Amino acid sequence: MSSDMTPPPPLPGYGPAIPPPVPPRKPRTALVAVAAAVAAALVSAVVTAGVTGDSEAEPAPTVTVTKTAAADGAAGADEDAAQADDESTSAPEDDGDGVYALDDTVVYDPDIEVSLTGLKRSVTGEYAEPENTPYLQFTVRLKNGGKKAFDATQLTVNCSYGQKGKTSDSVFDSDAGLEGGPETKLLAGRSLDVPWGCELPKGEKLIQIEVTPDFESDAAVFTGNVK
Numbered sequence: 001m002s003s004d005m006t007p008p009p010p011l012p013g014y015g016p017a018i019p020p021p022v023p024p025r026k027p028r029t030a031l032v033a034v035a036a037a038v039a040a041a042l043v044s045a046v047v048t049a050g051v052t053g054d055s056e057a058e059p060a061p062t063v064t065v066t067k068t069a070a071a072d073g074a075a076g077a078d079e080d081a082a083q084a085d086d087e088s089t090s091a092p093e094d095d096g097d098g099v100y101a102l103d104d105t106v107v108y109d110p111d112i113e114v115s116l117t118g119l120k121r122s123v124t125g126e127y128a129e130p131e132n133t134p135y136l137q138f139t140v141r142l143k144n145g146g147k148k149a150f151d152a153t154q155l156t157v158n159c160s161y162g163q164k165g166k167t168s169d170s171v172f173d174s175d176a177g178l179e180g181g182p183e184t185k186l187l188a189g190r191s192l193d194v195p196w197g198c199e200l201p202k203g204e205k206l207i208q209i210e211v212t213p214d215f216e217s218d219a220a221v222f223t224g225n226v227k
Contacts, residue, residue: 124171136226139194
């Protein structure tokens with residue numbers, strides 16, 4: 001008996017067998033859109049992670065501008081106060097504009113007194129500088145009433161004469177004891193007399209003598225007429 005079987009004949013009234021339906025393919029455009037969305041999501045996640053960083057990352061340093069400005073202001077205030085103290089200790093005790101009569105005594109803080117004595121006219125000798133010149137001779141008296149030695153080597157004296165304030169050169173005459181400023185310190189409780197001379201023509205009477213005891217002090221301006 002043969003094993004080959006013959007298919008049964010088709011039923012009457014029916015056509016050939018119909019294959020099962022094939023499901024439609026999705027459009028390629030949809031797949032590309034999905035892939036792009038996934039890629040965008042991944043990029044967004046990477047960018048977010050890079051920006052935010054780890055939650056335990058150290059904070060960025062801050063600039064303390066306000067504190068620095070405040071510190072500078074305080075330092076400036078301290079410097080201003082120190083400068084004010086220096087000015088109060090180096091300025092003469094005067095209620096006016098620093099101008100005094102020829103016979104006044106000017107007191108600097110701490111307790112340095114400056115005065116002029118022995119004003120008289122004279123004429124320099126042939127070996128003086130300048131020679132044979134009329135001048136005003138006087139003595140600058142310094143008195144140290146403080147508790148520390150005073151550096152008298154810093155003493156400066158400048159003169160002018162007349163209403164127009166013409167410069168009056170200092171006179172150097174060893175025969176008259178006019179040899180410039182002192183070269184010593186003035187100890188506490190002591191006085192020092194410094195001989196000085198400034199040019200003064202015979203026809204002039206008004207003299208102005210500016211005395212500055214040291215480099216830290218303001219000048220005391222003595223002025224008046226001399227005979």
